[in-house]
Amino acid sequence: MIPVSKTIDADVVIVGGGIGGAMAAIAASESGAKRVVVLEKCHVKRSGSGATGNDHFSCYIPEVHGDDVEPVLTALMNSLVGQAKDVELMRLHLLESFDIVKKWEEWGINMRPLGRWNFQGHALPGKPRAFLKFDGRKQKAVLAEQMKKHGVTVLNHHPVVELAKENGRVCGALAIDASTPDPSFVLVSAPCVILSTGLTHRLYVNGTTPNYLFNTAHCPNNAGGQALGWRIGASMVNMEIPYTHAGTKYLQRAGKATWIGVYRYPDGKPLGPFVTKPDPEYGDVTSDIWNSAFLDVMHNGRGPAYLDCSENTPETLAYMRKAMFDEGLSALIAYMDAKGIDPARHAVEFTRFEPILHGRGLDVDKNGQTTVPGLYAAGDMVGNAGCGLGLAAWMGWRAGHAAAADAANSTGSADLASNPAIKAKMELLSSFMSRNIGAEWQEANIALTQIMSDYANVGPYNVRSETLLKAGLGYLAQLREETNASMKASCSHTLMRAAEVLDLFDCAECIMRSALERKETRGNHKRSDYTFTNPLLADKMLDVTRKDDGSVVTSWRNMKH
Amino acid sequence: MPPIIHADRCTHCGMCATICPMNIFKHEKGQTPKVAYPEECWHCNACVLDCPAHAVELRLPLNYMVLHVDADTLHA
Numbered sequence: 167m168i169p170v171s172k173t174i175d176a177d178v179v180i181v182g183g184g185i186g187g188a189m190a191a192i193a194a195s196e197s198g199a200k201r202v203v204v205l206e207k208c209h210v211k212r213s214g215s216g217a218t219g220n221d222h223f224s225c226y227i228p229e230v231h232g233d234d235v236e237p238v239l240t241a242l243m244n245s246l247v248g249q250a251k252d253v254e255l256m257r258l259h260l261l262e263s264f265d266i267v268k269k270w271e272e273w274g275i276n277m278r279p280l281g282r283w284n285f286q287g288h289a290l291p292g293k294p295r296a297f298l299k300f301d302g303r304k305q306k307a308v309l310a311e312q313m314k315k316h317g318v319t320v321l322n323h324h325p326v327v328e329l330a331k332e333n334g335r336v337c338g339a340l341a342i343d344a345s346t347p348d349p350s351f352v353l354v355s356a357p358c359v360i361l362s363t364g365l366t367h368r369l370y371v372n373g374t375t376p377n378y379l380f381n382t383a384h385c386p387n388n389a390g391g392q393a394l395g396w397r398i399g400a401s402m403v404n405m406e407i408p409y410t411h412a413g414t415k416y417l418q419r420a421g422k423a424t425w426i427g428v429y430r431y432p433d434g435k436p437l438g439p440f441v442t443k444p445d446p447e448y449g450d451v452t453s454d455i456w457n458s459a460f461l462d463v464m465h466n467g468r469g470p471a472y473l474d475c476s477e478n479t480p481e482t483l484a485y486m487r488k489a490m491f492d493e494g495l496s497a498l499i500a501y502m503d504a505k506g507i508d509p510a511r512h513a514v515e516f517t518r519f520e521p522i523l524h525g526r527g528l529d530v531d532k533n534g535q536t537t538v539p540g541l542y543a544a545g546d547m548v549g550n551a552g553c554g555l556g557l558a559a560w561m562g563w564r565a566g567h568a569a570a571a572d573a574a575n576s577t578g579s580a581d582l583a584s585n586p587a588i589k590a591k592m593e594l595l596s597s598f599m600s601r602n603i604g605a606e607w608q609e610a611n612i613a614l615t616q617i618m619s620d621y622a623n624v625g626p627y628n629v630r631s632e633t634l635l636k637a638g639l640g641y642l643a644q645l646r647e648e649t650n651a652s653m654k655a656s657c658s659h660t661l662m663r664a665a666e667v668l669d670l671f672d673c674a675e676c677i678m679r680s681a682l683e684r685k686e687t688r689g690n691h692k693r694s695d696y697t698f699t700n701p702l703l704a705d706k707m708l709d710v711t712r713k714d715d716g717s718v719v720t721s722w723r724n725m726k727h
Numbered sequence: 728m729p730p731i732i733h734a735d736r737c738t739h740c741g742m743c744a745t746i747c748p749m750n751i752f753k754h755e756k757g758q759t760p761k762v763a764y765p766e767e768c769w770h771c772n773a774c775v776l777d778c779p780a781h782a783v784e785l786r787l788p789l790n791y792m793v794l795h796v797d798a799d800t801l802h803a
Contacts, residue, residue: 212746212773323750344750375790380749380767387749387769417770417791434801476798497772501787507795515794659750659764 167596170583171343171350176203176319177573178566179339179356181326182389184214185555186362186545186562188309189266190534193566194360195316199573202318203354205341207325207389207662210310214364215384215546216555219494220302221424222287223277224556225263230283231294235260242296242553245288245454249689250404250707251525254726255551258532259560260296266559267298274308276301279492287423287449291440295448297423301492302555324352325389327665328591329359329398329541330579331714336398336540337579340588342595342662349599349658351592353583357576358569360534360542362562363391366523366673368611368666371619373520374416377612383411383420383519384546391547392527393669396676397587400536401709403529403549405673406680408521408624408690412453412460415470415517417501421493422516423449426486427475427509429516431463437471444478446485453516457690458626460517465627472513483510521624521690523673525552529709534565537711540576542569550707550726594650598664604654607663610645614670617641622678625692632695635682639675646671680710683720729768729785730775734759736782743774743783 177199180187183206194202206213226238239257243249271277277300278284285295313320323345330338338355367386368379375381396402413422427444429437429452436442437459438452450473453459463469475483486509490499501507507514528536528543529550536543542565545558582588598604621638622630649671655661686700687693706722713719732743737759744752744760749767752774754760762768770791774783 208748208750209746212771212777213748217748217771217773218776322745347753378766378788378790380769381791382769385748385769385771415794417787417793419770430801432796432801434803470794472796472801474798474801476802494771496776497770497785497787498793500772500775500785502793505793507793511798512795513798513801515796662750663767 168592168599169350170353172352174203174352174354175578176201176354176356178202178358178360178569179354180204180360180362181339181391181394182206182214182361182363183210183320184362184364184545184558185216185305185309186558187360188313189559189562190360190362190544190566190569191313191318192316193563194570195318197567197570199570204313204318204320205324205326205339205354206320206322207387209322210313210320211306213306215420216302216305217385217494218303218496219492220305220555221299221489221492222297223267223300224259224296224553225267225298226260226296227264227283230285238294238296241289241294244290250407251552252550252726255532256553259551259553259557263556263560266563273312275305286447288451288454289448290451291448299489302494303492325662325665326394327595328588329394330582330585330588331398331538332579332585334539335576336538338582340591342658342665344658344662347657349661355578355582357578358540358542358573360544360565360569361391361395361528361547362544362558363389363547365546366392369522369615369618369670369674370520371615374418374517379611381418383413383418388666388669390666390669391543392523392676393672395528395536395541395543396672396712398538398541399712399714400538400541401529401711402527402676402680403707403709404526405523405549405676405710406684406691406708407526407688409524409526410457410518410521410624410690411524412516412518414498415515417498418519419495419498421490421495422453424486424489424493424495425473425475426478426482427473429453429459430472430474430513431468432470437463444475444482446482458518461627470515473516474513475509476511476513523547525549532564533568534561535568540572595661595665598653598655599661601654604652605649607653607655607660607667610649610653610667611670613645614667614674617645618674622681625690629692629694630681631693632682635678639678642671642674642678676710679718680708683710684708729765729770729787730762730783731786732759732762733782736780738780740779742777742779746773746777748773
């Protein structure tokens with residue numbers, strides 16, 4: 167058995183030290199929680215999708231946008247990020263986001279690189295712009311410093327692999343101490359847990375480099391928040407509505423709106439109707455509106471599609487290059503420089519990437535409270551709100567304050583090691599370490615991507631159906647059984663990856679069960695047996711919940727306006 | 728696969744191993760870190776940015792090539 171090296175009592179435990187987790191930790195501390203513990207899989211200075219930067223923060227600033235938030239909200243909801251979200255949450259996010267922006271500026275993050283509040287990109291021509299351009303290169307270092315100032319205990323290299331529940335309430339977490347090659351378990355008892363683990367990749371065959379699992383647009387270090395929530399019985403929402411990102415081909419990297427150019431066919435004709443010349447203020451929103459654009463042009467033979475920045479002025483190109491550093495694209499810039507790829511002279515092909523969980527996951531209220539008492543969530547792993555970094559920062563802030571108040575009246579587990587879920591996970595992971603011959607985690611991960619790409623794939627060129635999804639669930643069950651019985655790990659690193667695969671299995675099951683229940687076609691959830699979009703479901707969300715006995719229940723609720 | 732650590736410049740501080748978002752390095756005190764899991768690199772560039780000795784560079788694999796054309800071909 168892997169030994170237990172530490173047991174910790176905390177008021178608030180935060181899983182993941184990215185943007186949402188860091189903000190939650192600082193807020194919980196400000197609200198009076200004495201023992202705030204962040205369990206971070208890697209290192210808070212460089213973890214998560216914001217590791218090396220970000221350049222756009224969704225926000226509403228009255229002195230820029232005017233006194234009415236509604237036009238900005240409408241613009242945000244009409245963009246890719248706004249689909250199938252609770253409008254109520256998105257509105258509140260916008261209304262309160264300027265306070266977060268001012269806080270970040272006070273802490274030392276450059277929110278006005280041009281000396282003014284500058285909103286650009288991801289916008290329809292003539293409509294309000296909701297994304298504040300900023301320089302996020304130092305964001306993680308600044309937030310790490312703030313956590314330190316607030317007395318937050320940060321345990322780096324401590325991935326969380328299970329949560330515990332007692333009497334219907336979350337009561338603690340199990341982590342692996344992966345700071346040394348030999349793993350040990352760390353038990354953290356707490357009445358409140360905040361999940362903020364970001365997006366989930368590695369569920370589908372990679373869209374640009376098949377079976378290269380880690381060539382992804384965002385951080386692929388799956389920290390498991392959706393799976394932790396699913397297993398403990400939190401309601402999940404939007405898991406069946408596929409999300410796909412787009413960007414350069416074959417090297418995946420987020421940040422397409424940082425590019426200032428026009429998407430063009432090979433004959434030079436623009437793909438979309440929005441711009442014919444590069445427009446720094448609005449960008450080319452075509453691929454936000456027309457999600458399958460880059461696939462469509464390959465399938466109809468009119469492609470490929472290029473992003474052409476060559477008609478910018480030298481000043482705009484210099485500005486774009488700087489913004490790409492702000493966004494965290496320094497590796498891409500270095501590669502392009504080395505290969506002589508110059509946006510002034512070259513057009514770069516764009517493509518759609520594989521489906522990921524982004525803005526799909528836990529169903530939360532305005533404080534990030536999930537349907538399990540004591541359990542909160544913030545950021546990209548939330549299912550009913552989503553707007554990248556800005557929303558993560560705002561929701562983390564709210565969740566931290568709420569959890570601190572909640573923790574004042576509750577207690578964590580008195581005996582976490584005896585909790586059935588914790589005990590079972592400790593035994594399973596220990597069995598992986600005790601095995602000398604067996605399956606590598608990569609085998610299980612790749613098998614999962616094969617099943618998902620064959621049986622739960624996404625539109626417009628792949629379909630789901632009852633028979634496909636049921637077959638997929640059956641194969642997943644077989645894979646899970648074989649994996650549990652045969653996977654091996656040799657050190658803390660491979661054990662962490664093995665635990666991630668188990669989390670991915672749960673995400674996959676939740677996706678397929680949700681997809682079975684949505685008996686219509688909506689967005690890229692394309693059902694061959696229900697080819698229509700049902701107007702009666704337009705204003706509804708599907709909640710899917712795993713009960714303690716392992717059964718799964720579904721229910722529909724109205725979107726909150 | 729990325730990254731590459733230039734041993735002649737490395738000061739063995741272990742910063743790259745500490746901060747890597749994917750935990751791909753192994754580091755023992757007084758030694759140049761090893762890239763233990765290169766296929767798990769996410770090409771975020773954190774190791775390059777944070778190396779105080781500028782001893783790290785990324786080499787992206789051939790199949791990550793960024794496809795591009797001369798922009799003039801679009802303006803003919």
